[in-house]
Amino acid sequence: MVAVGNRFAGDDAAGPLVLDAVRDDLPAGVVARELDGEPARLLDAWDGLDAVVVVDAASSGEPVGTVHRLAVEPRGPSGIGPGPPGRRRSSHGAGVAEALGLGRLLGRLPGEVVVVGVEGARFSAGTTLSRAVAAALPGAAAVVRDEVGRLTGAPGRCA
Amino acid sequence: MSEDRTIRVDALARVEGEGALHVEIRDGALTGVALEIYEPPRFFEALLRGRRHTEPPDITARICGICPVAYQMSACEAIEDACGVVVDGPLRDLRRLLYCGEWIESHTLHVYLLHAPDFLGYDGALEMAADHRDRVAQGLELKKVGNALVEVVGGRAIHPINVRVGGFHRVPTRRELAPLLDDLRRVRDIAEDTVAWVAGFDFPDLTHDHELVALARPDEYAVIGGRIVSDRGLDLAASEFSGAFVEQHVARSNALHAFRSDGGRYLVGPLARFALGFDHLLPGARAAADAAGLTPDERNPFRSIVVRAVEVLHAVEEAIALLEGYEEPDAPARAVEPRAGTGHGVSEAPRGLLYHRYTLDDEGMITDAVIVPPTAQNQPGIETDLARLIEDNLDLGDDALRHVCEQAIRNHDPCISCATHFLDLTVDRR
Numbered sequence: 001m002v003a004v005g006n007r008f009a010g011d012d013a014a015g016p017l018v019l020d021a022v023r024d025d026l027p028a029g030v031v032a033r034e035l036d037g038e039p040a041r042l043l044d045a046w047d048g049l050d051a052v053v054v055v056d057a058a059s060s061g062e063p064v065g066t067v068h069r070l071a072v073e074p075r076g077p078s079g080i081g082p083g084p085p086g087r088r089r090s091s092h093g094a095g096v097a098e099a100l101g102l103g104r105l106l107g108r109l110p111g112e113v114v115v116v117g118v119e120g121a122r123f124s125a126g127t128t129l130s131r132a133v134a135a136a137l138p139g140a141a142a143v144v145r146d147e148v149g150r151l152t153g154a155p156g157r158c159a
Numbered sequence: 160m161s162e163d164r165t166i167r168v169d170a171l172a173r174v175e176g177e178g179a180l181h182v183e184i185r186d187g188a189l190t191g192v193a194l195e196i197y198e199p200p201r202f203f204e205a206l207l208r209g210r211r212h213t214e215p216p217d218i219t220a221r222i223c224g225i226c227p228v229a230y231q232m233s234a235c236e237a238i239e240d241a242c243g244v245v246v247d248g249p250l251r252d253l254r255r256l257l258y259c260g261e262w263i264e265s266h267t268l269h270v271y272l273l274h275a276p277d278f279l280g281y282d283g284a285l286e287m288a289a290d291h292r293d294r295v296a297q298g299l300e301l302k303k304v305g306n307a308l309v310e311v312v313g314g315r316a317i318h319p320i321n322v323r324v325g326g327f328h329r330v331p332t333r334r335e336l337a338p339l340l341d342d343l344r345r346v347r348d349i350a351e352d353t354v355a356w357v358a359g360f361d362f363p364d365l366t367h368d369h370e371l372v373a374l375a376r377p378d379e380y381a382v383i384g385g386r387i388v389s390d391r392g393l394d395l396a397a398s399e400f401s402g403a404f405v406e407q408h409v410a411r412s413n414a415l416h417a418f419r420s421d422g423g424r425y426l427v428g429p430l431a432r433f434a435l436g437f438d439h440l441l442p443g444a445r446a447a448a449d450a451a452g453l454t455p456d457e458r459n460p461f462r463s464i465v466v467r468a469v470e471v472l473h474a475v476e477e478a479i480a481l482l483e484g485y486e487e488p489d490a491p492a493r494a495v496e497p498r499a500g501t502g503h504g505v506s507e508a509p510r511g512l513l514y515h516r517y518t519l520d521d522e523g524m525i526t527d528a529v530i531v532p533p534t535a536q537n538q539p540g541i542e543t544d545l546a547r548l549i550e551d552n553l554d555l556g557d558d559a560l561r562h563v564c565e566q567a568i569r570n571h572d573p574c575i576s577c578a579t580h581f582l583d584l585t586v587d588r589r
Contacts, residue, residue: 008221036224036317039284040268040302101285106296125202 001030001148002045004037004056004096011064011120011133014057014140018118021141027152039099043108051112051151055144056096057133058117065132067140068117069147072100074109114147116140180564182549189553192546194538194568207528212238212497212519213324219515219530220318223574225268228261228313229508230515230530231322232383237515238324240397241502244495249488250326251383252481253312257319258382258506259478260308265509266429266467266474267305269572270357271298274464277566278360294356301349301471304342308478311335326492333485340482343475350472351447357468358451362461363563365548369424369540371431374507380432380439380473383506389425390434397503400514406531417536426540427511427533428571429466430457441480444473460544460570467572497523508533510572534574541571 001022005015016034023032033045037056046052058068096115103109118140121130183191203222207215215234220227232254239246246254271294272284281287288295306316311331313319321328374381375388387395387403395403404425406415419425433448437455440448448469453462499521505514511533518527544567552563 006224038224038268038317039272040264040299041306041316043299044303044306098283098285102288102295102299105285105288106292106299 001026001032001053001055001144002042003032003034004042004054005034006036008125008127010122010124010126010128011118011130012057012123013127013129014118014120014133014137015055017129017137018055018116018140018144021137022144022148025145026148030148030152037095037099039095039102042096042099043103043106046103046110046113047108049110051114052110053114053116053144053147053151054096055116055118055140057120057123059120059123060117062119063132064119064121064130065136066119067136067143068115068119069143070115070117072104072109072113072115074104074111074113112151114151116143116147180545180568182545182564184553187553189546189550192542192549194542194545204528204530207517207525210525212242212495212517212523212525215515215517215525215528216322216324217320220322222530222532224317225265226261226508226510226574227318228257228309228322229506229513231319232258232506233504233508233513233515233530234517235322235324235504236384236397236506237502237504237517238519239495239502240504241500241517241519242495242498243500244325244493246326246493249486250330250491250493252485253327253330253488254322254383256478256481256485257309257312257322259474259481260305260312262382262474262509263305263471263478264302264309265305265572266471267298267302267353269509269569270353270464270467270471271295271302273572274467274566274569275357275360277562277569278357278362278464297349298353301346301353304339304346304475307342308339311339323492325495326488326490328491330488330491332487336482336485340479343479343482347443347472347475347479350468350475351443354447354451354465354468354472357464358453360464362459363548363566365460365544365567366458367426367460367540367544368458369426369543370419371434372425372427372512372536373431373435374505374512375435376439378439380436380441380477381507385505387505387512388435390431397505397514400503400505400531401516401529404531404536406535415535416538417531418539424539424543425536426571427536428463429470429509429511430460430463431511432507433457433466433469440469441473441476443476444469447472460567463570463572497521501527510534510574511537532574534571537571537573541568541573544570 003015003019005012007013007016035041118136120133181193216231219230219234222230276283276287310316314321371390374385376385403420404417405420406417409416434455451465497519501518503516514531516529517525520526548563548567
């Protein structure tokens, strides 16, 4: 499981906070990492794994607090593009979508990839979450537990 | 007829800044270029006040996710200077090793995933990877070794936690470092090949006349500490930084712009380091630079991508040498007892000279902090580059103009490149 985000950038903390919520429930053998979203680090983080659940803040235009679940085809075309034009090309701004795209092109994605996104609103400096994001965290954590349970065949510990 | 063109850079999630490039064109002539940058280090200067002298390495590492080691090293140098402690020998070597890791990962990311697509005509790394799979794969392989260096020596891949004033919390054993030596020897050829690859790109014509400023040391390609020198005869101690450079508030921006005290523009970063430190490049990097046709007289900012590749090779060579000679320091850190005073620290972040100054009271509380990041110093130079380019390309359409502006901004890998990739060119024609 990979949590992506910055704990000090408003709603961008959603990923790490979901990780905090589920960490104790993860079955043995599940590796959890917290990363900043830089694509090369993400590719290294899931190198050689069978499956990965990525949890990240999202900015798609859906209502704030929406929990997205997206299964990514590791090969061939999938619904995930590189994100809006321009939302990349930067050592500071690239993210999960670019890592997934690169991973697919380079054959460096696990067999199963699920992205859980929490729609955010404010990503400026600070540790305050939008109310709707804070309210969405338990639901996002439940989705992550379900996915980890499904992928590891250990639903009893994760349900 | 007048024409307004606005190139706007919007704020992004998970980025340290926001910025905008405003280009004003009147009656077919360029009348203004303003690069606006929001700078987080300013917040940090304020929140460092009242903190203990031991805290800046951990606090300032948070300023940037790409170059945290630079912030840690300049912070340590400044605090140690204030307290009258010099960290040298094996501990300094270990700091250089950590810094090599940051240069390798930061520069390689920039060269392969950000700047190369500009030269090859792709919108981004994804599009480039579709056609140049092996190239991108080798770039990631090279970068991974930089990541590993930072993780092993720094204790964590992002915002390293093993650095402290006086040295490290814990020093790695030879055994822990051994795999890194194998990795570095393996990717040395990739680093060499990278120089040859990017040297073959087509470079737009542009010559800058900025004063070049970098650190210099008598015995090495300077990264940590040293004199502040320029290609126009400047030669200062770090403590003299404030007398030679001034930061000005620019009304249209919440960022400070740095100038020489006589008002002149200057440039820090790879082009400056290369021009001033050429004689200290390690043999492989020197040979690769020669083969690429680079000389200390290089003044085309677009060739900075070649200089970055040379610096990656240099960092790989230096890291190999440091690891081959590594002996565990006797203690992980030197004691740094606080005392009242002011200290200055300088180091070469991948993007250029990074200056820190701290004033401590006699109990070690920070009463004043100043951080001058490379991007603030380069901002006037970047604007000048952009103005020249835009004047030469006024006939281009919006997309082409945006592309050339993005590419020119990326020449300096500004720490707001988090935002400069989002050049949203809108044209208001009246």
